[in-house]
Amino acid sequence: MNYVNILIPFxxxxxxxxxxxxxxxxxxxNAAGTKMKAILEALTQNKVMGVALGAxxxxxxxxxxxxxxxxxxxxxxxxxxxxxxxxxxxxxNIGTTVTGWLVSSSExxxxxxPTTIAPLAVMVGVILQISGKKMKHRExxxxxxxxxxxxxxxxxxxxxxxxxRESQVFKDAFTTLGQNPLLGILAGACxxxxxxxxxxxxxxxxxxxxxxxxxxxxxxxxIMGQNIGTCVTALISGIGAGKNAKCVGYMHLMFNIIGxxxxxxxxxxxxxxxxxxxxxxxxxxxxxxxxxxxxxxxxTLILFPFSSALxxxxxxxxxxxxxxxxxxxxxxxLDKRVLQTPSLAVEGAxxxxxxxxxxxxxxxxxxxxxxxxxxxxxxxxxxxxxxxVDRVCDGISEYLIKLCTLQISxxxxxxxxxxxxxxxxxxxxxxxxxxxxELAEEMTKEELAFSHSALEELDEMICAAxxxxxxxxxxxxxxxxxxxxxxxxxxxxxxxxxxxxxxxxIERLSNAECNVNAGIHFLEVLANLERISDHAMNISQVVLNxxxxxxxxxxxxxxxxxx
Numbered sequence: 001m002n003y004v005n006i007l008i009p010f011x012x013x014x015x016x017x018x019x020x021x022x023x024x025x026x027x028x029x030n031a032a033g034t035k036m037k038a039i040l041e042a043l044t045q046n047k048v049m050g051v052a053l054g055a056x057x058x059x060x061x062x063x064x065x066x067x068x069x070x071x072x073x074x075x076x077x078x079x080x081x082x083x084x085x086x087x088x089x090x091x092x093n094i095g096t097t098v099t100g101w102l103v104s105s106s107e108x109x110x111x112x113x114p115t116t117i118a119p120l121a122v123m124v125g126v127i128l129q130i131s132g133k134k135m136k137h138r139e140x141x142x143x144x145x146x147x148x149x150x151x152x153x154x155x156x157x158x159x160x161x162x163x164x165r166e167s168q169v170f171k172d173a174f175t176t177l178g179q180n181p182l183l184g185i186l187a188g189a190c191x192x193x194x195x196x197x198x199x200x201x202x203x204x205x206x207x208x209x210x211x212x213x214x215x216x217x218x219x220x221x222x223i224m225g226q227n228i229g230t231c232v233t234a235l236i237s238g239i240g241a242g243k244n245a246k247c248v249g250y251m252h253l254m255f256n257i258i259g260x261x262x263x264x265x266x267x268x269x270x271x272x273x274x275x276x277x278x279x280x281x282x283x284x285x286x287x288x289x290x291x292x293x294x295x296x297x298x299x300t301l302i303l304f305p306f307s308s309a310l311x312x313x314x315x316x317x318x319x320x321x322x323x324x325x326x327x328x329x330x331x332x333x334l335d336k337r338v339l340q341t342p343s344l345a346v347e348g349a350x351x352x353x354x355x356x357x358x359x360x361x362x363x364x365x366x367x368x369x370x371x372x373x374x375x376x377x378x379x380x381x382x383x384x385x386x387x388x389v390d391r392v393c394d395g396i397s398e399y400l401i402k403l404c405t406l407q408i409s410x411x412x413x414x415x416x417x418x419x420x421x422x423x424x425x426x427x428x429x430x431x432x433x434x435x436x437x438e439l440a441e442e443m444t445k446e447e448l449a450f451s452h453s454a455l456e457e458l459d460e461m462i463c464a465a466x467x468x469x470x471x472x473x474x475x476x477x478x479x480x481x482x483x484x485x486x487x488x489x490x491x492x493x494x495x496x497x498x499x500x501x502x503x504x505x506i507e508r509l510s511n512a513e514c515n516v517n518a519g520i521h522f523l524e525v526l527a528n529l530e531r532i533s534d535h536a537m538n539i540s541q542v543v544l545n546x547x548x549x550x551x552x553x554x555x556x557x558x559x560x561x562x563x
Contacts, residue, residue, distance in 0.1 A: 054091020188225025
């Protein structure tokens with residue numbers, strides 16, 4: 001028997017199978033991409049909804065490993081908590097069974113025979129790809145082409161290994177795997193870990209089953225091993241992520257190991273004591289899909305009530321504590337893994353921008369406090385936090401630039417561009433806060449102080465400037481036009497106060513009613529507060545521009561509501 005003539009077509013078929021699966025999944029992801037944010041928002045503390053969404057997303061991306069990597073990214077970016085992540089992982093194990101049913105459909109639905117439908121699907125997909133002018137047509141074409149190539153690859157694998165049905169060596173090997181559960185589980189886990197795709201590993205098993213080589217007991221243990229092997233991808237993805245995100249890999253591994261132990265015991269008892277003949281019988285592709293589905297759904301039903309316990313164990317193993325102060329300069333909502341889903345990456349960037357705005361607001365409040373107290377400790381705190389503002393701003397800017405290189409919608413491109421301008425405004429607010437703290441420091445060194453009337457005037461302008469900035473942040477966070485409009489009102493008030501207070505103070509200086517050096521510092525504080533309100537107006541303008549864009553698109557589409 002010439003094994004080279006078997007191996008080369010088999011590897012080629014596996015490559016086509018993986019390519020077709022990924023190509024089809026990419027088309028499905030592109031088609032559903034704009035809805036991903038809505039899907040995530042629907043993911044509440046309702047665990048059942050989380051399981052359903054996990055199954056749906058995995059059915060779309062055709063890989064539980066890919067879904068789990070997405071969960072690692074979402075948890076690391078703060079877009080999802082561990083309770084939600086655990087539910088999605090359970091659902092992912094159910095959703096990954098879709099691939100098996102799709103491939104085995106050639107048995108239970110003859111119309112889906114690879115020799116019948118695969119070439120036709122590729123032909124239709126290519127015609128649609130070439131002739132389609134709209135992006136949606138090309139996305140549908142990708143799904144159809146991927147579907148066809150997947151079946152062609154499956155047929156190639158099955159045909160290439162068909163001579164092995166006469167090989168006693170392979171028959172003995174599968175008999176050994178069936179009689180030794182640990183070896184069967186290890187074989188499935190190792191193959192899946194190496195190719196990092198449980199769907200592809202299942203495709204290999206299904207192609208071997210099509211030749212009549214695989215006994216039922218071997219298939220059962222290999223399937224369980226595949227579920228353990230698929231956890232490697234999430235564990236690798238967790239490297240470099242925060243402790244919370246690493247917990248996702250631990251949860252996935254524990255979930256599949258516990259399920260494997262439970263069902264291995266059941267399988268051993270069944271094959272050894274209840275029905276030994278069934279274990280030695282040759283298994284079909286449809287039965288493999290059915291066993292895989294029963295195993296994953298059964299594991300989910302058994303462990304679903306204990307999901308909170310699994311989370312606690314994962315947190316303990318990974319050294320996660322309930323509350324930590326953490327580094328304020330660490331990016332909480334940005335993760336490179338989420339870039340695979342641009343619509344959610346945009347949302348994460350917006351959340352991180354809002355957090356930057358709050359840090360700048362906190363620093364501004366402390367700087368104004370230093371202006372009254374001249375406390376060296378507060379002044380130093382403001383300077384330290386300004387470095388944090390700069391670091392977070394640089395991190396967001398780098399992330400947004402990466403987003404610009406991805407395939408995003410016009411609306412998302414507008415948001416990314418607006419956020420780049422917004423973080424610049426927030427960084428400038430941080431600079432003005434530092435300027436005010438430095439003015440307080442200079443006044444302390446020069447032993448200067450504002451008069452009582454000057455402080456009263458400053459407090460009036462400070463209240464208006466802070467109100468403008470607070471409303472700008474509220475408008476950005478809640479997409480609130482009313483708050484954006486209030487920002488404009490307070491900004492006008494700050495401008496009027498700046499002119500009035502500047503004129504009044506210059507008059508006091510000319511009448512020698514106050515210290516000249518203190519007067520200069522007073523005017524500089526006014527200038528900084530006026531610039532802060534200008535930046536607040538720029539931030540609120542982002543919200544107004546987005547609403548204006550949505551309205552224009554609505555009119556352009558003749559009343560079709562935009563997402």
